[in-house]
Amino acid sequence: MADKSTYSISELAKEFDVTTRSVRFYEDQGLLKPARRGQTRIFSSKDRVRLKLILRGKRMGFSLAETKELFDLWDETLSGNEKQLLKMLEILEARRAQLEQQKNDIAQAEMEMDTAEARCREALAELQKKKEKQKASEKAGA
Amino acid sequence: MADKSTYSISELAKEFDVTTRSVRFYEDQGLLKPARRGQTRIFSSKDRVRLKLILRGKRMGFSLAETKELFDLWDETLSGNEKQLLKMLEILEARRAQLEQQKNDIAQAEMEMDTAEARCREALAELQKKKEKQKASEKAGA
């Protein structure tokens, strides 16, 4: 199911858990370029890969416009012009810097979640102590 | 400059490179709660920390609403109710899963960038070869 060569719109939508509306929108914005049989869209495995990249981009905070820029640039790059190649290398560098920033953000977030979790567990332990004390005093009183 | 105890709106805006409009918007949405001297906002270092968290959240793809949820929940958690504490632990777990996903995404992206860069460099090397051949043939022709 993952290595077919063509896909319908609802197949893709289901696989990646997006609406067909979204898929059509991505085509509208020039991110996907499905073939047509009559009016019906026929998606290639290249389209499928691109959809995967679009969604990952979104999870990483990229706008559709940014992702499209990358797609277009990569297509141009494949044409083999030297200027394009150099520009692509530049952009790759920039993205790497961005990824570094994101990794830092994640590391920070993890540390803070560690301390947050620790505090929660401490607070819970406190509550447990109180409960046990109550039980004890109830027993003594009975 | 980073450990003052109060800040003006423009100080914060400058430090974090956002517009004052954004800062006011964050207050409007309940993410910041600056004190007032007359009408003028006076931000505490707690507000400053929260602003930092807001912006990091954005870089990580969190909406303002999501970040606000976390803030509110954390405030409630501090009140020490057991139910809140457990809910917070749940949410922390969920976030950790999200962070794992993001780390995977980043790792994937890095791998793909590696191969992309490699292809670029290969293509450039090809172009260099062609150039040298041309030079050689020019020399021979001269």
Next chain:
DNA sequence: GATAAAGTTTACGTAAACGTAAAGTAAATT
């Protein structure tokens, strides 16, 4: 051959996250 199922276009609606302009206040400077 009717009807459902999946696809299509067109187009208006919406939530999020601000931008931007208008019009006013308050404090500091010249």
Next chain:
DNA sequence: AATTTACTTTACGTTTACGTAAACTTTATC
């Protein structure tokens, strides 16, 4: 006192990324 500077509120405008409804075609099924 006049003006600049920083701040304020109010409010309409804008972009992104779709949701949603209407009206229609094509294909599969009973």
